[in-house]
Amino acid sequence: MSQISALANVHTTGQFGDYGGKNENDLLKISENKNLLIVQIVQYKDSKTLFENINIDGLKLKNEALSVVCNNDTRILWNAPNNWLLVSKKLSLMKNILDEFKDTDFAVTDLSHSRAIIEIEGKDVKEVLKKGCPFNFDILEKNNSVNSTYNGIAFTVDMLDDNPNKVRLFSLRSFGESLYHSITDASLEFGFKSI
Amino acid sequence: MLYIKCPHCGMRPQIEFSYGGDATVKRPELNKEISDQEWDDFVYNRKSLRGKHLELWQHLSGCRQWIKVERDTATHEIFKTFKANEEVA
Numbered sequence: 001m002s003q004i005s006a007l008a009n010v011h012t013t014g015q016f017g018d019y020g021g022k023n024e025n026d027l028l029k030i031s032e033n034k035n036l037l038i039v040q041i042v043q044y045k046d047s048k049t050l051f052e053n054i055n056i057d058g059l060k061l062k063n064e065a066l067s068v069v070c071n072n073d074t075r076i077l078w079n080a081p082n083n084w085l086l087v088s089k090k091l092s093l094m095k096n097i098l099d100e101f102k103d104t105d106f107a108v109t110d111l112s113h114s115r116a117i118i119e120i121e122g123k124d125v126k127e128v129l130k131k132g133c134p135f136n137f138d139i140l141e142k143n144n145s146v147n148s149t150y151n152g153i154a155f156t157v158d159m160l161d162d163n164p165n166k167v168r169l170f171s172l173r174s175f176g177e178s179l180y181h182s183i184t185d186a187s188l189e190f191g192f193k194s195i
Numbered sequence: 196m197l198y199i200k201c202p203h204c205g206m207r208p209q210i211e212f213s214y215g216g217d218a219t220v221k222r223p224e225l226n227k228e229i230s231d232q233e234w235d236d237f238v239y240n241r242k243s244l245r246g247k248h249l250e251l252w253q254h255l256s257g258c259r260q261w262i263k264v265e266r267d268t269a270t271h272e273i274f275k276t277f278k279a280n281e282e283v284a
Contacts, residue, residue: 065204065258080258081203134196134208146204148211149256 006116006176007032012194016184019191028122028192030184033168037091038111043082047105054100056086057093066144068158077145077158085111085145085156085170116176118169118183124190125165129157131186151182197271202278203258215251217241218263218283245269249283 005011011032019027041061043051051061057074067078074088086097094110101108120128126137132150140146142162148155156170171179184192197209223229223237248268253261263277277283 080260083258134210136206147257148207152210154256 003034003113005032005034006173007118007180010177010180015191015193017188017191019193022191024193026123028120028124028128028187028190029195030187030192031119031195033117033119035089035091036112036117037086037088037093038115038170039086039088039094039097040079040107040109040111041084041086041097041101042107042109044105044107045082049102049105051082056097056100057088057090066140066146068143068145070143075158077156079147079156087158087168087170114173115170116173116179118171118176118180119160119166120169120183120187121161121164121166122190122192123164124187125167127190128183128186129167132182150179153179153182155179197273199252199264199273200276201254201257201260202262202276202281203260204254207254207257211254211256212252213255215253215261218249218251247274251279 015027043049051063054061056076058071059069059074059076061076061084062069062078063081064078069076073090074086074093077085077087079085097108126140129135129137129150133148135146135148140157140159142159145156145158148157150169153171153175158168158170160166160168169179169183184194198206199209199212200206220237220241223233245268248266250264250266251261252264253259261279263279263281263283265274265276265283266272267274
């Protein structure tokens with residue numbers, strides 16, 4: 001099932017900002033990703049189940065700040081103690097998740113339709129993020145994630161790659177357009193290609 | 196900007212946090228007779244200390260956990276942070 005775009009009203013393709021005279025490969029690339037399964041998994045406080053024994057798409061949960069465990073299709077982001085955000089290209093994974101995480105021990109919530117997802121790629125990605133968020137992005141490495149705010153908008157950053165830098169930003173769907181405006185405004189000085 | 200070390204996430208800017216009041220206030224024990232004055236003290240009355248103070252903060256835009264922060268109310272220096280369930284000596 002194809003999901004309805006959260007950014008359809010604002011995301012237009014083309015080149016914007018200070019792109020003149022620059023190699024197209026050096027520009028930031030901004031895109032929307034809308035066909036992902038997003039599931040929040042929270043272990044109840046009184047649960048005795050060992051989450052380390054649970055296997056989802058070959059991945060095991062890790063209770064460590066900033067950590068992301070991943071394979072080519074699925075990424076599991078640490079949100080908080082005993083709280084994770086699973087993001088996957090495999091939309092059929094939901095059944096497997098519900099089978100593995102028993103509802104007596106875990107709260108599993110499908111958030112796929114309630115998030116806007118923006119992906120940015122390019123060497124100036126961290127500079128764009130620093131403009132609206134006081135987190136020290138220099139410590140953020142490949143396969144790290146962080147929850148913070150960008151110009152007051154709560155968002156999650158998932159560092160997909162570091163050569164070149166590529167991040168995936170999640171925000172509440174209703175804040176998606178505001179976040180998109182903030183990100184694209186901050187990207188103007190570097191020049192960006194919207195794809 | 197003030198930076199607070201969340202015991203779960205690490206060093207984070209203060210704008211990710213929300214202040215939650217005095218962390219030393221104890222709720223009166225359940226099923227125990229208490230006076231109006233004691234109840235008033237628990238709900239409303241607070242000291243406005245100048246100096247080292249133990250406070251509750253919530254990491255609202257991060258891990259959403261409540262934490263305790265030992266902070267100087269005059270200088271804003273933060274000495275130590277604790278998990279909410281940690282006992283402070």
